[in-house]
Amino acid sequence: MKKQFIIYILLTNLFSQSFTDLTPRPSYDINKIDTPITIDGQLDEESWGLAQIATGFTDTNVFQGEPAAFKTEVKLLYDDSNLYVAFIAYTPPEKIRTSLSKRDNLNGDDWVVIDLDLFGDESLIYGIGANPSGVQIDGRSGFRFDTSLDLIFDVKTSTTDYGYIVEFAIPFSSLRYSVGKSQDWRINFTRGYTTDDEFQHMVVWASKIQGIECQSCQMAFLNGIEPPKQGAGNIEYIPSLVAGYSEDFNNDSTSDNVEPSLFIKYPISSVDLLEIAINPDFSQIESDDIQNDVNTVNALHFKERRPFFSEGAELFRFQPQRGYLNLFYSRTINDPSVTVKYTGKIGKTSYGLISAKDESSPLILPFEEFSTVLNMGESTSNILRIKHQLKNASSIGAIITNRTFDEGGDMTTGGIDFHYHPGKNLHLTLHAAASIHNEPDSLSTIFDDNPYTFDNHTAKFDGEEITGNALGFGLSKMTRTDVTSLTVRLRSPGFRTSNGFETNNSTKWMKLSKGKNIFYDNHPRLLASGHAIAMVYKTNYDGDVKSQGVDFGNQFVFLNGYQIELGIESENELFNGVQFNNMLEVAIAVTGKPNAKTTIHGGIVGENTIIRYLNIPEQTDLYGTWGYVEYKVSDQASTGIGIQYQDAKNYYDGFIINSWYTHSFTSKLSLRTKVQYSDFSHNWFVEPLLTYQPSAFSALYVGINDLLTTDDNMFSNLKESERQFFIKFQYLL
Incomplete structure (x- = not known):
């Protein structure tokens, strides 16, 4: 390990590079109008001719800072009801890529988006847009763009001999903003298009620098807007029948059922929102994709798709990639008879409360080397969250969660989190938590056959009080060309979350990584490449080294739009009392677009793997491959098929096929x-x-x-x- 550390230090010294700061941010002076705009995609009202024009877009990502290949103009207006946005996208009409599809599903189309930070502190950044066919896209920006948030707005488009026009009317009632009369917001305008070489470009009005995590810091200013003051009373009722x-x-x-439900949204103001769901149907319309769990000893994580949890989700979300502990996983609220959510904000402080009576309660129970999911029957969950925004998108917050089970027992978890940007490209995350689990007596048979013990406790439910604590720490420095990060996660043997997603405890885990991005101006084939090295070291609370390894990652971006990723990992691991040394994994993946209608992904992997489901684990060779092809049949239809294959020598082999076909008759x-x-x-x-x-x-x-x-x-x-x-x-x- 010492030799690995010396190599790491030498490489990080080779990878050092300076950082260029942001240029001054542009600003937009918006006009208020008395006559509403007719949303028809024509822009023929006289008011549009008086609006300021935002233009001069620049590229991002690989092409950061380069002038956009196609001209874009954006105009804003507002009245007492709506914010009006007009995009004029210049491009040869035959190069426009668009399709009719479901909301939020743009399938490689051209698109335009307005980003809105109405509080100016990055607590919530809306993204609202559409493609040239008028298919809507909306969501919130954050660690990644989250399309689960749905908003009500109107959009119309038209195609011209110089490109296309997208015209929006965004009701203020769909947005959350402060209660002051005259406000200054942060905004940006973004456009996406694909050039003939099949590269997807994202161009922006206010330039972005890769590596600056603070998004609000990079946005433009919207000056002097006076949105209407929204009071209580505009209640929305959404009845449903399943x-x-x-x-x-x-x-x-056979069986049949008919279930009515009611969803109520009661805006207390433009900031505070009360939501009540009575007998909600929390089943998902679209099922989860199949996952292979043959050799899995931990609970599987599934994405949240249910609309009730989308509003205010940015407040309750914790990103483990940034060092946070995952203290709230909304899918632990499974089948409630009634649930209530209240979210709001005072100044820079956001707050939220979720309370639910659940009819069927999954509990993720973590241990050192495995986790299990138990159905605990009926329960009551209460989650309280508070978060205060600081300068440069920094924040400090706290959360407390409690779940009480009707058949006995309860769990409480509390945490304090801190995220700090001392500089625009330096990021610090600190997250501390503690938990108490009062086990029931009535469910002791669940683990009667499991002899596992930890920290003087048994695995079975026998009325014990289990306490634990955890700490998450992340420190990173990012620029466009260099990334250095340290992540530490400590979870004591008794740490459990009442409504979170933590699959292991009794671990001390550290990851140290360094990355380098190289951009080529005159290379005959390469446009960019990325190279990274990471070291992982994990022990348990008895001091046993559970795993240690080195991971090398490489990515190559070619001039024809193809990307190749190559990863090599070497690891030693102690699992279930058996030591496995010098395990190697090699993986390669390819992504590309051979033409405008076809997208392909594929890869192969070979590794030494541990067969974990055996009483005495063993090592074997595993080979796998995967492939995925998506084909755009027409502007209204697309299809795709993917296959994953694994062969663990002498133990198991098999494959999973996923295929789909969509046809949009209209948007x-x-x-x-x-x-x-x-x-x-x-x-x-x-x-x-x-x-x-x-x-x-x-x-x-x-x-x-x-x-x-x-x-x-x-x-x-x-x-x-x-x-x-x-x-x-x-x-x-």
């Missing part, structure tokens, strides 16, 4: 069919879904979930096992 009919062919049984009416097959479970999943969504919160879904089983191969003795037909209707009153 009906289903299920058949179990193995047991020759509101679409049909999606999803077909999946798992060779590990010998199951087929067929899921056609018809969706009609005239607005963000009004929709009709009609679908079928069909489960088919086979014997030894894909089509051997194929028979239908289960079928579910469902209809869901919801409407914003």
Whole structure:
């Protein structure tokens, strides 16, 4: 390990480079109008001719700072009801890439977006946009762009002989902002397009520098806007009805159900929002993709797709990649009969409360080398969160979560988090937490056969009080060309989260990494490359070294738009009392667009892996490959198919196939069919879904979930096992 550290220091010295600061930020002076704008994509009102024009866009990412290949102009106006935005995108009409598709699904299209930070502190940055066909996209910016947030706004587009126009009316009632009369917001305008070499470009009005995590610091200023003061009373009611009919062919049984529910959104002001869901249907319209869990000893993580949790999600979200502990995982609230959420803000301080009565409560129970998920029956969850914004998108916050189980026992977790930007490209994260778990007596049989003990406690539920603590730390310095980071995560043997997602405890984990990006001006084939080295070191609380390794990563971006990634990892690991040394993993992946309609991804991996599900784990050679092809059939239809294959020598082998086809009749009416097959479970999943969504919160879904089983191969003795037909209707009153 000492030799590895010396090599690491030598490489980091070779990789050092200085940082160029931001240029002065542009500003936009907005005019207020008395006559509403007609949203038709024409811009023929006289008011538009008086608006300031924002232009002079520059490129980002690989092409950072270069002038945009195509001219873009943006204009803003507002009245007492709406913020109006007009994009004029110049490009030869034959080069416009667009399609009809579902909301938030742009499939490599051209697009435009306005970014809005209405508090100016990065606590919430809206992204609102559309493609040239008028397909809406909305979400919030953060560590990544999150499209789960849905907003109500109007958009119309038109195609001209010089490009296309996108015209928006964004109701102030859809936005959250402070209560002051005259306000200064932070904004930016972004446009995406693909050039003939199949490179996707993202150009912006206020230039961006890669490596500055503070997004608000890089945005332009919107001066002197006086949005309407919103008071209480504009209540939104969203009733819904879910009906289903299920058949179990193995047991020759059927069932049906009809469930009404009501979702209420009560804006107390332009800042505070109360949301109540009574008997909500928290099932997902679109199912999760199949994951291979044959050799998995930890709980699997699934993305949150349910709309109730999208509003205010930025307040409750913790990013483990930045050093945070994941203290809130909304999918632990599984099937509530009633749930309440209140979010708001005073000055720079945001606050939120979630309370739910759950009918079926999954509990993630972590241990040193494995975790399990238990169904604890009915429970009540309460989550309280507060966060105060500091300068340069820094923040300090706290959270407390409690879950009480009807059959006995309760859990409480509390945490304090701190994120600090002492400089525009230096980032510090500190997160401390403690937990108390009062175990029930009535569920002791769950782990009666498990002899595992930790910290003088048993694994089974036998009325013990389990306490624990955890610490997360992250320090990084990022520029466009250099990245250095240190991440530390400590979790004591008794640390458990009541509503979070932490799959292991009794670990002390550290990762030290250094990366270098190189950009080429005159290389015959390469446009850019990235190179990184990372060292990982983990022990338990008894001082045993659980794992140590070195990871080398390389990425190459070619002039034809293709990307190749190559990774090499060497690791020693102690698992379940058995030491495994000099394990090696080599992986290569390729991404590219051979033409305007086709996107491909593929890769292969070879590694020494541990078979973890055995009582005495063993090492074997594993080989895997994956491939994915997406094809745009027309401007209204697209399809894709992917396959993952794994072969762990002498233990298991199999593959997973995922395929889909979508057809959009209009931007509101679409049909999606999803077909999946798992060779590990010998199951087929067929899921056609018809969706009609005239607005963000009004929709009709009609679908079928069909489960088919086979014997030894894909089509051997194929028979239908289960079928579910469902209809869901919801409407914003």
